[in-house]
Amino acid sequence: xxxxxxxxxxxxxxxxxxxxxxxxxxxxxxxxxxxxxxxxxxxxxxxxxxxxxxxxxxxxxxxxxxxxxxxxxxxxxxxxxxxxxxxxxxxxxxxxxxxxxxxxxxxxxxxxxxxxxxxxxxxxxxxxxxxxxxxxxxxxxxxxxxxxxxxxxxxxxxxxxxxxxxxxxxxxxxxxxxxxxxxxxxxxxxxxxxxxxxxxxxxxxxxxxxxxxxxxxxxxxxxxxxxxxxxxxxxxxxxxxxxxxxxxxxxxxxxxxxxxxxxxxxxxxxxxxxxxxxxxxxxxxxxx
Amino acid sequence: xxxxxxxxxxxxxxxxxxxxxxxxxxxxxxxxxxxxxxxxxxxxxxxxxxxxxxxxxxxxxxxxxxxxxxxxxxxxxxxxxxxxxxxxxxxxxxxxxxxxxxxxxxxxxxxxxxxxxxxxxxxxxxxxxxxxxxxxxxxxxxxxxxxxxxxxxxxxxxxxxxxxxxxxxxxxxxxxxxxxxxxxxxxxxxxxxxxxxxxxxxxxxxxxxxxxxxxxxxxxxxxxxxxxxxxxxxxxxxxxxxxxxxxxxxxxxxxxxxxxxxxxxxxx
Amino acid sequence: xxxxxxxxxxxxxxxxxxxxxxxxxxxxxxxxxxxxxxxxxxxxxxxxxxxxxxxxxxxxxxxxxxxxxxxxxxxxxxxxxxxxxxxxxxxxxxxxxxxxxxxxxxxxxxxxxxxxxxxxxxxxxxxxxxxxxxxxxxxxxxxxxxxxxxxxxxxxxxxxxxxxxxxxxxxxxxxxxxxxxxxxxxxxxxxxxxxxxxxxxxxxxxxxxxxxxxxxxxxxxxxxxxxxxxxxxxxxxxxxxxxxxxxxxxxxxxxxxxxxxxxxxxxxxxxxxxxxxxxxxxxxxxxxxxxxxxxxxxxxxxxxxxxxxxxxxxxxxxxxxxxxxxxxxxxxxxxxxxxxxxxxxxx
Numbered sequence: 073x074x075x076x077x078x079x080x081x082x083x084x085x086x087x088x089x090x091x092x093x094x095x096x097x098x099x100x101x102x103x104x105x106x107x108x109x110x111x112x113x114x115x116x117x118x119x120x121x122x123x124x125x126x127x128x129x130x131x132x133x134x135x136x137x138x139x140x141x142x143x144x145x146x147x148x149x150x151x152x153x154x155x156x157x158x159x160x161x162x163x164x165x166x167x168x169x170x171x172x173x174x175x176x177x178x179x180x181x182x183x184x185x186x187x188x189x190x191x192x193x194x195x196x197x198x199x200x201x202x203x204x205x206x207x208x209x210x211x212x213x214x215x216x217x218x219x220x221x222x223x224x225x226x227x228x229x230x231x232x233x234x235x236x237x238x239x240x241x242x243x244x245x246x247x248x249x250x251x252x253x254x255x256x257x258x259x260x261x262x263x264x265x266x267x268x269x270x271x272x273x274x275x276x277x278x279x280x281x282x283x284x285x286x287x288x289x290x291x292x293x294x295x296x297x298x299x300x301x302x303x304x305x306x307x308x309x310x311x312x313x314x315x316x317x318x319x320x321x322x323x324x325x326x327x328x329x330x331x332x333x334x335x336x337x338x339x340x341x342x343x344x345x346x347x348x349x350x351x352x353x354x355x356x357x358x359x360x
Numbered sequence: 361x362x363x364x365x366x367x368x369x370x371x372x373x374x375x376x377x378x379x380x381x382x383x384x385x386x387x388x389x390x391x392x393x394x395x396x397x398x399x400x401x402x403x404x405x406x407x408x409x410x411x412x413x414x415x416x417x418x419x420x421x422x423x424x425x426x427x428x429x430x431x432x433x434x435x436x437x438x439x440x441x442x443x444x445x446x447x448x449x450x451x452x453x454x455x456x457x458x459x460x461x462x463x464x465x466x467x468x469x470x471x472x473x474x475x476x477x478x479x480x481x482x483x484x485x486x487x488x489x490x491x492x493x494x495x496x497x498x499x500x501x502x503x504x505x506x507x508x509x510x511x512x513x514x515x516x517x518x519x520x521x522x523x524x525x526x527x528x529x530x531x532x533x534x535x536x537x538x539x540x541x542x543x544x545x546x547x548x549x550x551x552x553x554x555x556x557x558x559x560x561x562x563x564x565x566x567x568x569x570x571x572x573x574x575x576x577x578x579x580x581x582x583x584x585x586x587x588x589x590x591x592x593x594x595x596x597x598x599x600x601x602x603x604x605x606x607x608x609x610x611x612x613x614x615x616x617x618x619x620x621x622x623x624x625x626x627x628x
Numbered sequence: 629x630x631x632x633x634x635x636x637x638x639x640x641x642x643x644x645x646x647x648x649x650x651x652x653x654x655x656x657x658x659x660x661x662x663x664x665x666x667x668x669x670x671x672x673x674x675x676x677x678x679x680x681x682x683x684x685x686x687x688x689x690x691x692x693x694x695x696x697x698x699x700x701x702x703x704x705x706x707x708x709x710x711x712x713x714x715x716x717x718x719x720x721x722x723x724x725x726x727x728x729x730x731x732x733x734x735x736x737x738x739x740x741x742x743x744x745x746x747x748x749x750x751x752x753x754x755x756x757x758x759x760x761x762x763x764x765x766x767x768x769x770x771x772x773x774x775x776x777x778x779x780x781x782x783x784x785x786x787x788x789x790x791x792x793x794x795x796x797x798x799x800x801x802x803x804x805x806x807x808x809x810x811x812x813x814x815x816x817x818x819x820x821x822x823x824x825x826x827x828x829x830x831x832x833x834x835x836x837x838x839x840x841x842x843x844x845x846x847x848x849x850x851x852x853x854x855x856x857x858x859x860x861x862x863x864x865x866x867x868x869x870x871x872x873x874x875x876x877x878x879x880x881x882x883x884x885x886x887x888x889x890x891x892x893x894x895x896x897x898x899x900x901x902x903x904x905x906x907x908x909x910x911x912x913x914x915x916x917x918x919x920x921x922x923x924x925x926x927x928x929x930x931x932x933x934x935x936x937x938x939x940x941x942x943x944x945x946x947x948x949x950x951x952x953x954x955x956x957x958x959x960x961x962x963x964x965x966x967x968x969x970x971x972x973x974x975x
Contacts, residue, residue: 102438102442102526102536102539102540102543102544103438103442103443104435104438104439104442104443108435108438108439108443109439109443109445111432111435112432112435112436112439112451113447113451115432115436116436116451116454116455116507119458119500119503119504119507120454120455120457120458120504120507121454122473123466123469123470123472123473123504124457124461124469126469126472126473126478126479127461127465127468127469127472129472130472145958146967147966147967169375169378172371172374172375172378173375173378173379175371175375176371176372176375176376177375180368180371180372182372188376188379190612190615190616191379191383191384191387192383193557193558193561193611193615194383194387194561194608194611194612195383196558196561196562196565196611197560197561197562197564197565197607197608197610197611198387198390198565198604198607198608199565199567199584199585199588199589199600199603199604199607200565200567200568200585201567201588201589201592201600202390202588202592202600202601202604203386204839205592205597205842205846206386206389206390207386208842208843208846209389209846210385210386210389212846212847212848213846213847213848214846214847217385222848223831223832230382233382234382234383234386237382237383238558238561242513242554242557242558243512243513243516243554245550245554246513246516246517246548246550246551246553246554247516247517247520247551249550250517250520250521250547250550251520266363266364266367267367277520280515280516280519280520281516281517281520284512284515284516285512287456287512288456288459288508288509288512290460291456291457291458291459291460291508292459294459294460295459295460295461295462295463297462297463297464297568298463298567298568301834301835301839302834302835302839302842302843305831305832305833305834305843306790306832306833306834306835307831307832307833308833308966308967308969309969314462315462315463315464315465316793316835318462318464318465319462319464319793319835320790320792320793320957321957322464322468322711322715323711323792323793323794323957324792324955324956324957324958325736325957326957326958327468329957329958330465330468331465331468334461334462334465337460337461337462338457338460338461341456341457341460342453342457342460345453345456345460346453349452349453471719475719475720476718476719476720477718477719477720478719481720490720492719492720492721493716493719493720493721493722571708571712572712572716575676575706575716575721576706576707576708576713576716577674577704577705577706578704578705578706578707579704580704590679590682590707592838592842593679593680593682593707593838594682594683594865595861595862595865595866595867596865
């Protein structure tokens, strides 16, 4: 939306003319050349693709039949389904809460704001076992707050909300900081309400960032392990998440089925990520 | 205007309440439990030889992984936002995947590739290079789990700022590199900064993947998070909390450093 | 724009100085324990073990290095979950001496040719210590838990880790199975007990023994099934728990072995030999582990009373059979019990 919109508004030729200019080597804008594309491809292949390929290869070690058996077991299906659903819920909550927090941190002014801003990343830095113990102490059966969600599916969502908190906040924040406020001021001066201005002017600009943050939060939620296992009680068929199920297969000397379940988890995540990307594209088109 | 005010306070309250339950109270509890035994004890438990070594290793791994991911992450963001080539969508997708895998499997996949019986196992052994159960393995695992951050922070900002200013710079005769350094980089600085902060936080806090490839060798391949786990295992909860607090301090320090880098707020 | 480099340089300086400070502290002993202070020794050994006995080896290894056999030997240590450690050695983690919480973790390395197949013909059948499965209860034993049948009383909540992720949980369930099956003679009855225990009294299944204990001390459950050694170590470390040893229980066997791949086999053997000497065995006893050395065991008999109905894993049919029959992750009896229970409760 914004990139093409901004440029294409000025140059009637639009995308094609820009592409031509780039290929002619005019340094009009910073555009990645073949070398950069090569470097990035190589980097991603080495760091991400190679290990992932190893997992896929391992999952097929015993043939397609074994793969299917591993991923269609009742417990596997239950764990996969629960993980997927809880991750989606957590992602949705993150989209709302994260945007709200980013908004408050950028646009609101109050005492202690900087300190709060500094704390946002801590859920990443705290080792998962400590996060687990802390959450259990706070929201378990001896909760000083009177909230006992331990060993329920809500507890899993809670732990996941904790570890995914920074994603949307941190991806929306920089965009909000760079956002041109003139448009908003214009809208307000034309009599638009705060909400209308936000919905019509600000939100469309934030959508890619929100969805980007959501994609990360979703992916992390799907793969999370350490912080969840203590407070969830790891009850099979109820609160057992897929990554614990995978761990179980590994411990049971079944690395092939562990790899198989991981691959399915990966494919499911991929589908959701594609869906999120589709939403972003849809939003962009709608905008235009 | 009072309606606007009400909205503002309402939003603020809502955001703070959410953060309160999910962030302030848990983090507060960690801090409380850390300092409950007394500051002297905390200092003692983060200055044991094991803790100092774990701190060094964590810093070393972070200082390799994060800069690499930052430079290549900015490049990757440029490639996926502005590049036009076949397979771009595939690259784009690849970037989020490191998160969707259970950390344990991340570690395992590295063993499949570089371990004794892995794809490159015998070649590496012949060359006398040990990757798994040594620091290079920890670095690889850390790069893997922190790979998406910078890309995903920078890409939306890059889209948002557009190319108008760069075109203006180019018109004025600036070279590509000059334009990048003088126009693009300042524009995406917030994205880069938060990307670095998140990468650092995740790099120092990662447990699962690192645990698998580390081998837990005391004084050699034990990072701070592994030390936390090991202290927990040995009923040294206070020590575990103290080491966690140290991790929190590193994360806060990174954020502070990033704020120092970009003090100017006026832009566009 | 021209002022930009200054603050950036500042921040970089800050970061790098932090790194320098960090590396400046180097040179200190690299062990958690002080044990491996002498990695400078001419001979180097790597000890890879499961997590709980770290407290013991933290004392035994330095003591070994004070003996004539251990004087010039540097020892690095690695502790972690038993299965993970075993798989790490399989995947290439250098190890001269290994010790795991269950025999299958040694067998994995035998299969791989890393540990000799006759490891159990060593003194004391290749064991370094034993322990028992006990009931950890709250101070004063308010629920009056003394026997296995007390665990099945209505409303009693039992904690045991998940048997598929924790070696300790396997011992717990073997004890439950053994006592109900008349030491393996009546498998049906044994499995019936395990089923009732797991489906009606065990709700939560933590990942590891240590996490289960954390769960217990944070207020959950009435009884925690655990090693006697874990219970004693926990008490020594100030956790407010009591433990009860049931009359019928299983003897937990902890193997130790020198690897075939060791480049310093003689020194490795010397370390293992030292771990079996009376002074080292006494350290095990101090932390609640039952010594294999009979003299030391006798000297500590007051702390380690013999339960009347003690049985061993061999009485039940041996690890290889049991691991396949009960704990196979898809076809084992325990997996089936879990599966049925799950299907019943799942919506």
